[in-house]
Amino acid sequence: MYRQITFWASFLIFLLAPCSGMKNSSYQNPVLPGWHSDPSCTRVDDVFFCVTSTFDVFPGLPIYASKDLLDWKLVSHTWNRESQLPGYSAGTTGQQLGHYAATIRYHDGTFYVICVYLGAPAEIGVLYTSKNPYDESAWSDAVTFNASEIDPDLFWDDDGKVYTVMAGITLQEINLKTGDLSDSVSIWNGTGGVYPEGPHLYKKDGFYYLLIAEGGTELNHSISIARSTKIQGPYESYKHNPILTNRGTDEYFQTVGHGDLFQDSHGRWWGICLATRGGPSWKVYPMGRETVLFPVTWEKDQWPALEPVRGQMTGWPLPSRTRHIPGQGPFNSDPDVYDFQFGSQIPRNLVHFRVPAKDSFSVTRKGLRILPSRSNLTGIPDNSLLSGQNGLSFIGRRQTDTFFTYSVDLDFDPNSVGQEAGVSVFLTQMNHIDLGIVLLDSDSSPNSHRSPRLYFRFRTEASTMDNIPIIPGNPQPPKAVPVPHSWIGEKIRLQIKTLNETHYEFSAIPFSNPHAAMKIGIASAQLVSGGSGTFVGSLVGTYATCNGAGSASKCPDGGSLYVNRWRYTGDGQITSANENL
């Protein structure tokens, strides 16, 4: 009955809407909460598609699809097979190299994702294509090109020529089949801010409009625009640049910049860009750079006007709310309720740091099996076997909420010293917070028999921040707490929960007696904000390692981890400085 009434009510609103002039909408930013940096979007019919940058993370370059600009479904990853760019992941040493900012465009039945891969052995342009973005396997192998700069754009001119514009800002013709480029021409240097980058070219009312990011992707970040009647220039800078920034303000959303513009099917303009929550003190921002949406007013022959980025936004009417999007894949804002039933796929929003070793993750009758990696989460830099370059046995999802609870049930029965399984808030190998279950020698007491025993070990790794005394509890010495004897032999639930906006609490819970939970450690989210991961954002996830034991690429036998119950629940967002929570 109720459904019928709402049906007729919506029908009535639908009939009346054109007469009353559809009402402007209000919505909350970020529309893609959690680490979603350098967004680029395009629309095909009534579906919007966006790609975001992922650096070392595999699978990478996620494609999100939406019909209403608010509910975003993760429909595929552009880079989802090692063979698309063979050898590159293993050759990449840096913590935030890999796939940089991409552009997504659609032309004549094909989707194009173009970006620059940094790291192995040198910087190289990569172009992936697909005729079906809902099917991961439809993404092509990479066509590579000699990129001299980062952040390539793709633009088809009316005369059929195809151009790429890169940081700098430079223009080149590109052959989409071979990757051949024409000579590079400097077309704009921006308005004088550092790092003119992230360019996108649009043609409107006889002008070529060049939208760029400037000022670096930190507090000075901004968006500027120039235009020309010829694609090669000269480009005239808009006199009111920057057209979008929050620099020098006390807004909760900072680092606003690196955007893209597109139209909905009613011809209204919108833009997306990246922003970081946490205000101008810019100290605690574990989710890194997130994707925000803003309305754009762009009249004929005029420069576009971009609405400033806030948590609470108003603007053009939004398309009606619907989750009716083809393909598999979770919505970004949904909780994880994963039980890893035998025969199921590993859910698409769970990702790794670099391409993992073959077979290290599989869904078995006992749940998600994780074979340990010799490299632990930190690893040993420059040691190809222990650096993690050939795969870290870590699987995680983005922290997408200011407040959340994450837990997994671990079935873990190690048999040699050093074998460990646990949960982590992971930004990079140099910035992570872990609670592990680890077999250690119990040689600390004088009358011990030196027989190994199981410990909970709580560790914070933030060595790149050792000289930052303002972080409470950094460095924090590792803490080992014996696993109670009565817990051994059964599953143990490890949990990470936000205590407040700035701190995580790590606990262990025995399977048969949830009331006996032990709170093991508390750490500041500042340890996973910036540091060695200024471009990336935190993942929360699970790992297994033998901490360097074994030889070549093999851990000692045993120490496999089975994960049975994986839960992530968002418990709330903060989107302004004066929210009382």
Ligand SMILES: *[C@@H]1O[C@H](CO)[C@@H](O)[C@H](O)[C@H]1NC(C)=O
């Ligand atoms: C890139 O440069 C290398 C060396 O200069 C050259 O051998 C190769 O053909 C170039 N590739 C493309 C796609 O232009």
Ligand SMILES: *[C@@H]1O[C@H](CO)[C@@H](O)[C@H](O)[C@H]1NC(C)=O
């Ligand atoms: C940008 O600066 C470079 C280096 O100074 C210069 O060579 C180039 O001509 C400039 N480009 C434009 C479009 O002004």
Ligand SMILES: *[C@@H]1O[C@H](CO)[C@@H](O)[C@H](O)[C@H]1NC(C)=O
């Ligand atoms: C922002 O720009 C100003 C002026 O150019 C400069 O003094 C300041 O160091 C910059 N701040 C950051 C965080 O880059």
Ligand SMILES: *[C@@H]1O[C@H](CO)[C@@H](O)[C@H](O)[C@H]1NC(C)=O
């Ligand atoms: C509706 O939103 C657009 C885009 O932000 C804005 O230009 C316009 O003034 C708004 N209209 C009203 C009535 O608020």
Ligand SMILES: *[C@@H]1O[C@H](CO)[C@@H](O)[C@H](O)[C@H]1NC(C)=O
């Ligand atoms: C968050 O919790 C930590 C640990 O209890 C505490 O030190 C910190 O002051 C709290 N922060 C806020 C903003 O309440």
Ligand SMILES: *[C@@H]1O[C@H](CO)[C@@H](O)[C@H](O)[C@H]1NC(C)=O
């Ligand atoms: C991580 O592994 C390295 C060897 O690969 C080892 O030296 C280090 O102690 C390990 N870290 C921990 C916390 O066990």
